[in-house]
Amino acid sequence: MTEVLLSLKGLTKAYPGVVANDSVSFDIGIGEVHALLGENGAGKSTLVKMIYGLVKPDSGEMVLRGTPFAPGEPRQARADGIAMVFQHFSLFDALNVAENIALGMENPPKMRDLASRIRDVSETYGLPLDPYRTVGDLSAGERQRVEIIRCLLQDPKLLIMDEPTSVLTPQEVEILFQTLEKLRAEGTSILYISHKLEEIRTLCDHATILRLGKNVGECIPSETSASEMAELMVGTALTPPERGNRDFGALALDISGLSVPSPTAFGTALRNVHLTVRRGEILGIGGVAGNGQDELLSVLSGEVQTEADAVKLGTAPIGQLGPVARRALGLLTAPEERLGHAAAPDMSLTENAMLTGATREGLVKNGFLKWAAAKEFAERVIKDFDVRTPGPENAARSLSGGNLQKFVIGREVLQRPEVLVVNQPTWGVDASAAAAIRQSLLDLAAGGAAVICISQDLDELMEISDSFAALNEGRLSAPRPAVGLTVEEIGLMMGGAHGMEVAHV
Amino acid sequence: MIRLEKRPQPSRAWSLATPLLAVLATMIAGGLLFAALGKDPVEAIRTIFWEPLFGEFSFYYRPQLLVKGAPLVLIAIGLSLGFKAGIWNIGAEGQYIMGALFGAGVGLAFYPFEAWYIFPLMVIAGGFGGWIWAMIPAFLKVRFGTNEILVSLMLVYVAEQFLASMSLGLLKNPEGRGFPGSRNLQQYDSAHNAELIAGSGMHWGVVAALIAVIFAYVLLNRHMVGYHIRLTGEAPRAARFAGVNPTRLILFCLGTSGMLAGLAGMFEVSGPSGQVSIDFNVGYGFTAIIVAFLGRLHPVGILLAGGLMALTYIGGDIAQSNLQLPSAAIQVFQGMLLFFLLAFDLLTNFRISLGKPEVS
Numbered sequence: 001m002t003e004v005l006l007s008l009k010g011l012t013k014a015y016p017g018v019v020a021n022d023s024v025s026f027d028i029g030i031g032e033v034h035a036l037l038g039e040n041g042a043g044k045s046t047l048v049k050m051i052y053g054l055v056k057p058d059s060g061e062m063v064l065r066g067t068p069f070a071p072g073e074p075r076q077a078r079a080d081g082i083a084m085v086f087q088h089f090s091l092f093d094a095l096n097v098a099e100n101i102a103l104g105m106e107n108p109p110k111m112r113d114l115a116s117r118i119r120d121v122s123e124t125y126g127l128p129l130d131p132y133r134t135v136g137d138l139s140a141g142e143r144q145r146v147e148i149i150r151c152l153l154q155d156p157k158l159l160i161m162d163e164p165t166s167v168l169t170p171q172e173v174e175i176l177f178q179t180l181e182k183l184r185a186e187g188t189s190i191l192y193i194s195h196k197l198e199e200i201r202t203l204c205d206h207a208t209i210l211r212l213g214k215n216v217g218e219c220i221p222s223e224t225s226a227s228e229m230a231e232l233m234v235g236t237a238l239t240p241p242e243r244g245n246r247d248f249g250a251l252a253l254d255i256s257g258l259s260v261p262s263p264t265a266f267g268t269a270l271r272n273v274h275l276t277v278r279r280g281e282i283l284g285i286g287g288v289a290g291n292g293q294d295e296l297l298s299v300l301s302g303e304v305q306t307e308a309d310a311v312k313l314g315t316a317p318i319g320q321l322g323p324v325a326r327r328a329l330g331l332l333t334a335p336e337e338r339l340g341h342a343a344a345p346d347m348s349l350t351e352n353a354m355l356t357g358a359t360r361e362g363l364v365k366n367g368f369l370k371w372a373a374a375k376e377f378a379e380r381v382i383k384d385f386d387v388r389t390p391g392p393e394n395a396a397r398s399l400s401g402g403n404l405q406k407f408v409i410g411r412e413v414l415q416r417p418e419v420l421v422v423n424q425p426t427w428g429v430d431a432s433a434a435a436a437i438r439q440s441l442l443d444l445a446a447g448g449a450a451v452i453c454i455s456q457d458l459d460e461l462m463e464i465s466d467s468f469a470a471l472n473e474g475r476l477s478a479p480r481p482a483v484g485l486t487v488e489e490i491g492l493m494m495g496g497a498h499g500m501e502v503a504h505v
Numbered sequence: 506m507i508r509l510e511k512r513p514q515p516s517r518a519w520s521l522a523t524p525l526l527a528v529l530a531t532m533i534a535g536g537l538l539f540a541a542l543g544k545d546p547v548e549a550i551r552t553i554f555w556e557p558l559f560g561e562f563s564f565y566y567r568p569q570l571l572v573k574g575a576p577l578v579l580i581a582i583g584l585s586l587g588f589k590a591g592i593w594n595i596g597a598e599g600q601y602i603m604g605a606l607f608g609a610g611v612g613l614a615f616y617p618f619e620a621w622y623i624f625p626l627m628v629i630a631g632g633f634g635g636w637i638w639a640m641i642p643a644f645l646k647v648r649f650g651t652n653e654i655l656v657s658l659m660l661v662y663v664a665e666q667f668l669a670s671m672s673l674g675l676l677k678n679p680e681g682r683g684f685p686g687s688r689n690l691q692q693y694d695s696a697h698n699a700e701l702i703a704g705s706g707m708h709w710g711v712v713a714a715l716i717a718v719i720f721a722y723v724l725l726n727r728h729m730v731g732y733h734i735r736l737t738g739e740a741p742r743a744a745r746f747a748g749v750n751p752t753r754l755i756l757f758c759l760g761t762s763g764m765l766a767g768l769a770g771m772f773e774v775s776g777p778s779g780q781v782s783i784d785f786n787v788g789y790g791f792t793a794i795i796v797a798f799l800g801r802l803h804p805v806g807i808l809l810a811g812g813l814m815a816l817t818y819i820g821g822d823i824a825q826s827n828l829q830l831p832s833a834a835i836q837v838f839q840g841m842l843l844f845f846l847l848a849f850d851l852l853t854n855f856r857i858s859l860g861k862p863e864v865s
Contacts, residue, residue: 303745324748335746344740346515354732355747367729398513 005030005189006051006069006158011060013046020046022213023060028158031187033180035200035221037233038210039430040402044193047210048160051191052084053077065157075106081157085147085164093136100135101150121152125179140167140288141175148179159183160191165199166456167288170491177203195233196459197226209233234431246466249279252450253300253331253419254312260299262474268292270299273476275452275469277419282441282451283479284465286458287494292474293454294336297423300452301333302326313419327359330418334408336427336454338401342408345397349389352396353378353411360415377414385410386436402429409437413444420444423454438464458490470494509855520853524799524806527845528813534845535838544828552827553820553838566823568706570815572777576601576769578714578811580793582721583762585802589725590737592758596642596657597766598790599664600635604767605774606671607634609687609781612696613676616688623695627771628709635767636760638664643759647752653759665786672781686782690775698776710772714811717765721804730757766790795843801850817842 010023020043028034038044049055051062053071062069064080071077074084091100098115102108109117115131122129127145135143144167151159161180165173180190180203194200200207201221209217209232217232255275262269270292277283287293298304299311301323308317313329321329335341343352354374358364363374378392385406389399396404409425425441426434442464445451454471455461461468462482469479472495480493532554536546557566580597587594594600608631615623642656671677676687690696701707725731737744737754745751769789774781796814800807821835 301746302748322748322750323746327748333746337742340740341742341746344736344743346739347736351732355736355743358729358747364729368727369729369732371727395514 003030004028005032005065007063008047008051009061009063011047011050011057011062013043013050013055013057019213021050021057021210024210024213024215025060026208026215026218028189028191029206030157030189031184032206033184033190033192033204035204035207036191036193036210037195037197037200037207037229039195039233040428041400041430042210042233043213044210045162046213048084048162048191048193051077051158052082052160078154081155082160083151083154083156083158084160085144085151085162087162087164087166089143089147091135091143091146094134096132096134097129097138097146098131100146101131101153104150105153117153118149122149125149125152125182126175127179140290141169141172144168144176152183156188158189158191160193162193163195164192165194165196169288169494170458170487173199197221197229200229201226211235230431246280246446248281248466249448250314251276252279252281252314253277253452254315255310256312258299258306258310260295260304260306263295263298263304268295268474270295271474273474275476275479277450277452277467279418279448279450280445281466282445282453282464284461284468284482285452285454285471285476286456286461286468286490287454287471289456291471291495292476293423293456293471295474296471296476297333297335297421297454300331300421301335302331324359327356327415330360330416331421332356332360332412332415332417332419333421334412334423334425336423338404338408339397343396343404346395348395349382349387349392349399349407350375350378352407353381353392356411357415381407381410381414384414385440386433402433405429406433406437409440413440417444417449419450419452421452421454424456425453426455426457426460434460458487468493507857507859509851510858512854512856515853516856520801523849523852524801524810524846526849527799527842530845530849531838531842534841538834538837538841539830542830542834544830549824549828549830552824553817555820556823556827557816557819560823566819568700568704569819570812571706571711572708573818574811574815575708575711575714576773576789577793577796577814578808579710579717579769579772580762580766580790581796581800581807581811582714582717582804583765584793585797585800585804585807586721586724586731586734587758587762588738588797589802590734590754590758591741592755593654594639594642594657594759594762595654595794596639596659596661596664596790597762597793598786598788599657599661600638600763600766601770601773601790602661602664602668602786603638603770604631604635605770605785606667606676606781607631607767608771609690609696609774610671610676612690612693612775613687615695616693619695621695624698624775627696627775628768631771632764632768635770636764638767639759639763640756643756646759647755653755657759661790668781668785669783672783672785676781678780687780689779691779696775698772700776708772708776710769710776713768713772715808718804718808721807725804734758766793792839795839798843799846813842814839 004027006028009025011021012023013021024047036044046055050057053074053076098111098118101118102114108114118131127149129145129149144164164176168176183190192204204221207219207221208215211233255273258270258273260270268291299306302321303323306319308320311319313331318326318329339345354363354369357377361377363370375392382389382392387407388403409422412420425437441451441453453464465482467479468482468485470477470493477493532550536550539549540546557563557570580601584594584597608627611630612623612627638660641660642653645651645656646653672685672687678686678688698708725735733744733749733754736747737749778785792814796810797807800810817839824830825832825835
């Protein structure tokens with residue numbers, strides 16, 4: 001290995017009730033792309049926040065180019081050549097690219113000088129970007145470019161990237177990787193956080209794997225198989241979900257020519273969406289976040305009503321029906337946002353079981369609520385879906401994300417839906433819980449229900465879907481059989497590179 | 506460094522303890538205020554809290570507690586339903602006036618005819634008057650998206666003008682020698698909301714308030730509508746997802762609170778007050794907002810809070826006459842109660858911890 005840039009020695013950080021990092025040590029070499037691999041909650045974010053000066057370690061030390069390094073705040077870390085691209089962008093929609101970048105600078109130069117520097121940097125690294133475009137009009141991939149260029153203007157020695165590809169199509173990932181390769185060639189080190197194994201195998205020189213806050217192993221990704229890395233990451237060998245051969249039955253859900261204007265200023269309008277799903281079929285819907293996923297779900301759940309004929313359950317028009325009537329007919333949904341949409345944070349699990357279970361589980365009689373029955377139902381969900389909680393009287397917000405997700409999915413699955421629509425069913429959920437949720441969707445389909453799974457996790461969709469379609473700016477591509485689809489084809493369905501070109505220098 | 510840490514679950518113990526702490530803190534801060542005014546603080550607090558219940562003239566003050574507490578509880582129960590769902594009816598005072606006008610109007614229309622059904626008709630008219638007045642902001646909100654806070658509040662002033670016009674015009678006592686104000690319903694048996702037990706202060710309004718408490722309790726804890734109200738307040742998006750129809754909920758909450766305020770006004774005009782007069786309304790509709798929050802929007806809490814508020818009213822009056830405390834000081838004292846309640850409320854959802862802040 002080459003010279004060491006940053007060396008972490010025994011970094012430990014504990015929060016009340018949980019040790020986020022337990023004496024983690026590793027080195028990052030100069031010009032090295034170093035992967036930090038781990039499940040949700042493994043402590044990756046805490047670790048990089050310590051490097052970036054957002055969190056102070058309880059013990060342990062960092063050495064940067066041979067001198068002790070203990071940044072008190074991000075400004076200090078930036079001064080020492082460390083830059084970070086966060087998973088969630090911090091950009092103002094109403095300002096243009098250059099203004100956004102100037103906001104993050106200590107001493108912003110004159111706007112015209114800055115604009116020309118942005119042009120220079122963006123062209124050097126193959127990330128063309130017009131400094132005068134308004135950020136609100138940019139795609140997710142282009143916004144990420146803004147963040148990356150903002151970092152590159154500081155001429156960083158170490159660039160930290162937190163799950164950068166979660167908002168990109170495969171084609172956009174390709175462009176990003178070329179940029180990172182170029183940076184590496186110039187001697188910039190990159191700490192690359194991800195849980196996507198294939199990406200890490202193509203890009204990274206070295207990988208450190210975290211599990212439950214501990215460094216459980218290091219490897220050279222290109223020489224290690226994905227399943228070996230997955231085992232290190234999860235701790236046990238994962239059994240991939242079983243998908244038995246299923247016969248598709250009658251048409252279960254039919255959407256034709258559905259167009260819905262955007263409900264809010266920052267939403268996405270649905271444009272001429274067609275889809276059909278049969279009994280026993282799982283339709284996977286991919287797409288980069290913010291391309292109409294939430295809107296599609298709310299049209300299916302009945303929160304947004306349309307013309308009766310636009311949405312049909314079997315042959316019955318249901319577009320004009322509200323959520324309760326649709327549940328009664330067997331169309332159940334589980335939204336992406338767990339707290340505040342799928343569940344009320346301050347209400348108990350029993351009360352949250354009532355939220356969607358009232359109609360189909362017979363929890364109401366003449367308008368009066370049967371709390372005993374609701375509690376029983378909540379207990380059944382908790383038991384069948386292995387929700388870790390002391391009991392159904394606990395508030396929804398006291399559950400971890402993964403556990404609440406299991407509760408939300410379980411609540412719908414146990415109501416024996418005819419059609420189930422889920423949005424991001426395993427987002428922020430640990431691998432074993434995610435596997436359990438996917439298995440339950442497969443079982444549901446095997447039992448004859450139709451399932452629509454909206455997700456940004458392509459691996460997940462490929463694992464469970466029979467057919468695949470993608471949302472792009474509110475339009476849904478024509479569904480195709482999932483078997484045999486290549487990554488390139490999927491990427492094109494998701495909108496390709498969204499018109500982003502690589503500058504060939 | 507002191508900082509607040511969010512509790513994983515709202516604390517039940519604290520939610521019961523905070524109203525008591527708030528009363529205690531009000532006593533201390535109020536005592537300081539009275540001391541600053543040159544009065545004996547212990548004596549002043551004792552006068553306000555002790556005198557009405559156990560003092561020398563408590564035989565007179567105790568029935569007054571029911572008379573003052575009943576309209577507060579009745580109105581606050583109605584308001585609490587809307588407040589729980591994030592629907593803010595601030596105009597209960599106006600609905601109270603309209604209920605009184607409708608109720609008294611029906612009664613006076615029958616004068617001097619005596620019949621058993623006159624009083625029930627007045628009750629219905631009173632409820633209707635408050636309901637229809639609350640339906641104005643409700644309709645405007647669901648139809649045009651107007652803000653119910655502003656519309657309901659402004660309608661209070663419209664209602665006050667109505668009241669003045671009625672007591673000087675249509676409902677004026679023809680035998681009143683030109684004085685403003687209607688006939689005295691206390692002297693009209695069929696329309697008189699008399700004490701059910703003489704000397705107890707117990708009139709039909711008190712009964713209605715107790716029924717409203719039970720009704721609200723059952724509604725909120727056992728009925729789908731109450732569940733939807735709570736759900737809407739806690740997570741509006743989840744409520745939409747559960748299938749709550751916001752339009753219907755707005756109409757229900759504003760309508761019910763208007764109806765109960767109207768009933769309160771009707772029971773007041775036909776009972777303790779007796780007549781429609783220019784200064785008939787004394788601010789029950791506004792004080793009920795405090796009562797609703799003091800009772801933590803919980804029916805039983807509101808019952809207790811209504812009693813407490815009535816106590817500070819009566820005790821405040823006594824303190825004014827016995828100790829020459831200015832009435833503004835009493836109002837400040839009552840305001841402190843709400844202030845401390847809201848401040849201590851924080852402890853239900855947060856705990857105070859001493860230590861260094863951290864970024865998680």
